[in-house]
Amino acid sequence: VEEGEEGMVDLIAGQVKELLKRNQVKQSDLPGIGVGCAGHIRHSDGVIVTTSNLEGFNNYPLRAELQSHFDIPVILDNDANAQAYGEYKFGAGKGTRDMIFVTISTGIGAGLVINGGLYRGMSGTAGEFGHTIVEPGSDLVCTCGNRGCIMALACGMALPYMFEKKLREGMETKLNMPPKFNISKINGQTLKKGLDMDDPLSKAVISDSAYYVGIGLYNLFQILNPPLIVLGGGLTNWGEFYLDKIKETFYELARDMLIDPIRIVLSEIVGDAGVIGAAALSLE
């Protein structure tokens, strides 16, 4: 990140070339090079419009810059789209033509597979599920500036605020919090520890996140009526407790409006889903 835009491009290109060399693979042996990147990506011309995960890179033509280093096609897409496509081709979505992949991580996003292909919408930003609003009067504000979107209420970046709010409301925690404890460092792993020691505050924050993700999935169900929703991203490491709460909210809301059974499952390509998905983009 400290290398800046050009430095980053040189680094990526260098790494790809190094990988090719080490594996004795020629560029011409490959259909292409797929790149997944967080943020609003304009798929048509491979430009990062905005991204909150990197400094700079506003209206940055990442695809063209990378392409100048290679003779085979470079494809750039949003990382959630890449993961969705990977899951569709090689993971939990194999054999279906329609699915939604939702990643619950630092941020929250989704990729839509519709009629057997990624659906990107007008500008390439379809699937920005994390920015759908489900609590417009909330005091939790997202990095996008809006109140009460699912990211503000449930994602990794929101955890310190959610935690602090419950502390302020008088809830007690079993987590070890020395006097100079920096609450902004609270993340998914902190709360996993809390969950494992049966800490009521950690469980309350995890439950809140699950509740809003559950509402969000219900809204996706009403709009797209998919047969399959695949969940990935770091916060799913909270495990059964988290997933059960998400499903509980979903099924309480969907009830008899669910005509056919829907599958809500975990990602099957754990860990490298983003990389495998990005590579798979060149098979699209």
Place this chain on the structure above:
Amino acid sequence: VEEGEEGMVDLIAGQVKELLKRNQVKQSDLPGIGVGCAGHIRHSDGVIVTTSNLEGFNNYPLRAELQSHFDIPVILDNDANAQAYGEYKFGAGKGTRDMIFVTISTGIGAGLVINGGLYRGMSGTAGEFGHTIVEPGSDLVCTCGNRGCIMALACGMALPYMFEKKLREGMETKLNMPPKFNISKINGQTLKKGLDMDDPLSKAVISDSAYYVGIGLYNLFQILNPPLIVLGGGLTNWGEFYLDKIKETFYELARDMLIDPIRIVLSEIVGDAGVIGAAALSLE
């Protein structure tokens, strides 16, 4: 409605036959007969699963029953899907391959056109936009049983509750309300009168409806990133005041996340959009 399920089918079949006769058209001159019906329709086998607009008709095989009267194909779909397809073929959606039609009427629903075709999802219920939840703690409850879905907060059926709530909160109205006035009769036309006489309570209810529809459209934008949203249904007769408020909410939320311009326009097939849309289904 009083004729019951069988009586209704006989009535529809009789009317279609009468229309054919009067216009000297043979069945074989037509590609098919399209039927649009409110409710959850399973498109694969033409069964009404549930509908809150008719008595009976639960798990009712309307398509098969109508088909038994005709030699050409009968197609049954949800009325919002039919209107969406009509608008796509002959109205505001001509020339686009992707659009969302939203009807704001007694209820609220939507039809999705994706990659040049209606998208129905797994069971045929995709586009049930009205049941997406945007205010889970609301005291307004939908006929579906959930709190704070857009229908509960913004549709024609919700107007009496919205009106009564504002009265209870102490707002005054210029509308003539004699002692035995039945508040449950308040509908879109009542509030149109109120709007025309600059009644603050009517305008507040209309603004609230617009606010929640605006949030709903913003959520649709984040999920599907469509180039075009077409609005139809009786409540759009509230005109500019209503549409401006809807757009105001939408653009306040979307801001710089809107990479390409989106068109939010009124239905161009006013009045018979449902009938024209249903007929158009046989061209799909």
